[in-house]
Amino acid sequence: MIISQGMESVRKFQDFCGPAIWLVMIALAVWVLAKAGWTISLTSTPHPVAVGEQWRQWFGAIGLILATYGTLMLNFCDFSRFAPDYKTVRRGNFWGLPINSTAFVVVSVIVTAGSLEVFGEAITDPAELVAKVGNTWVLVLAALTFAIATMGVNIVANFVSPAYDLANVWPQKITFRVGGMISTVAALVVTPWNLFSNPTVVNYFLGGLGAFLGPLFGVIMVDYYWVKRGRVDVDELFDATPGSRYYYRGGVNPKALWAFLPSAAVAAVLALVKTFSDVAPYSWFIGTALAAGLYVLLCRGERAAQLPAAPEKPVEV
Template identity: 50%
Template sequence: MESGYSERLYNEDLAPAQERNWSTWSLFCTWMADVHSIGGYTFAAGLFFLGLTGWQVFLALICGITVVYFLMNLTSVAGQRYGIPYPVLARVSFGVFGANVPALIRAAVAIAWYGIQTWLASVAVVILALKIFPGLEPLARSSFLGLSYLGWICFLLLWAAQLFVLGRGMESVRRLVDWAGPAIYVAMLALAIWIFIQAGGSIDFNLGSKSLSFGGATLAFFTAIALVVNYFSTLLLNFTDFSRFAPSERMVRWGNFWGLPVNFILFSVIVVVVTAGSREIYGSAITDPVELVGRIPSFVALALGALTFAVATVGINIVANFVSPCYDLANAFPKHIDFKRGGIISAVLALVVMPWKLYSSPIAINYFLGGLGALLGPIFGIIVADYYLLRRGRLDVEGLYREGDDSPYWYRGGLNRRALWAFAIAAFVSLIVALVPALKVAAPFSWFIGAGIGGASYYALMRSAPAPLPEAE
């Protein structure tokens, strides 16, 4: 450990990245792994049922993912420039110990969704297992704690497989996403071709069934844009966990460009072809790709489809929901928790919450996960306002790992109370918007409201401080 660094703030996993071997291709594949999943499929398909016409939805998708692209560059470029993960970047604005607040909030969201995504992937494996081995049917009928015995077996297999990948470090994650992301394209294209043929080449792409007024259509259009941003709100905070391994800012921007606007739009086109085609074939649109794959009469196609969706969902799970809490928990106790131990703790917690029950409860999804999600916007606004508006992108990296007055990010006792006040103000408003039923029309915009209030409040509070801002050395 470097001289003067605090063991309460430093370990090798939190230190600035030394190996920078994540190329544009690796970052592009990381985004493919994030988007090409069961959750990503159902999200994109669901936007076509807001009542908008097909071209309006595509325009909203383009606008939404373009906003995400520019916002994503703000934090990911900052991470690449200094090679630091998300919780260490949060120390700049929240203080070296205060950063545990935004880090643990992000970890809680990630752990919950990690369990849910693992369970969703296991559902695809269950379907595949029953097709290959029909004799397993009795295991699918008996259950324990709300999950069938066969469901437990498949869930634990995927749970252990992800833990194995992460236990081998970030380089192992890179190797996985380098092929997991492209693999789903092969399956999706094959599924789209099969659907197109089965539909006789005639598909109605206008999936919306509502007739909206101009005002209603305008609201639905901007709601779709906001939902796209919300979908990526977790990685808007912690994509620095990946970009820190890129050798240049240019590679980060290009990786984000190919992985976000280009990849997301192409994937959405495939999704709408498959979803609209399923309505032509089965009489109603099927937005669950696992259910659709289960109806394919070819055993080989069904097996490959189910397996590919399962692997792709594992890919997004590691990228979006497993890497972050590993760093976030390590940041809380760096002397005792490293990246691998953080992964073990995250995996155990994701198992304890029984994600199949969490996912099936509207109250849990809307209030617990929805509430936590509403807290991500204020954190993003504070970090970006601090880094770009107050410090102009200049950081004292060594100060991020020191205690006391030697660190410009010590503030008072390691906490920047102005950041915590700004967060509390913005979080209060965004939680009300996200959770109060009377404001459900505005709920999709809670991230933007929280980010705007959080950034503005923090900037005002810091500018009113009697002491000058700590400057980079």
């Protein structure tokens, strides 16, 4: 329903989801701190590990998080092109990513550490922690908030991009709305609630996702910043006639595929084969580096001539 109304409806829904989940998490943090007597330990852990293992797990977690954010990094233009200017995009990214994400992590750590102090176990699921409040109205309100927030995250991360992609594949028949409906049906067929029923499955899924998204990211970054030197001809981007600047071969860039396919294959093996479980969380990094290196080798003699600087105002399509 939300995605069928277009991107403006998605934006308004997100404007509600973000503050709503923040209110619930802050309320949880205050409640658990009060239950703990306003004193918690941020260093104690029920499962102590060596310093080296801590670093390995930390970087592994970063790799899995990047696999999750990889979808948004690749289709960021679906959102940024509606911004009035480049300054707005930079400001939104600054407050929305490093500042907002870091603050949310701090609150999450406080909530989890507080649960360890109060209940003797680290409760990482906020919904499970809300259930311990013991108030039916609080439970219902928090459950609704978490459900709405989950919808907001999934619409942005999992529906906007495929809706646009499907519309671009067959624009005569598939609109943004129809593409969103197709994505919804496909998401139900996959039954993601089964995929995410086990932490091990989650790690394998994210590792496999990163194995394919990383190489795409590597190729795109090298192509834009190194091959094309940060300059593109916007009008030519939408020219699909043979011989146009970005037509390549039959509308496909073969060198990008030659860099992507072997890199994704190697990263996928490392992510999904149990023998390589120690490096599986780093599949995004590995895939990105392999694809970027291969693409540099393939395009080292084809760096584009300088083009006029692109306008700062995003071009709406």
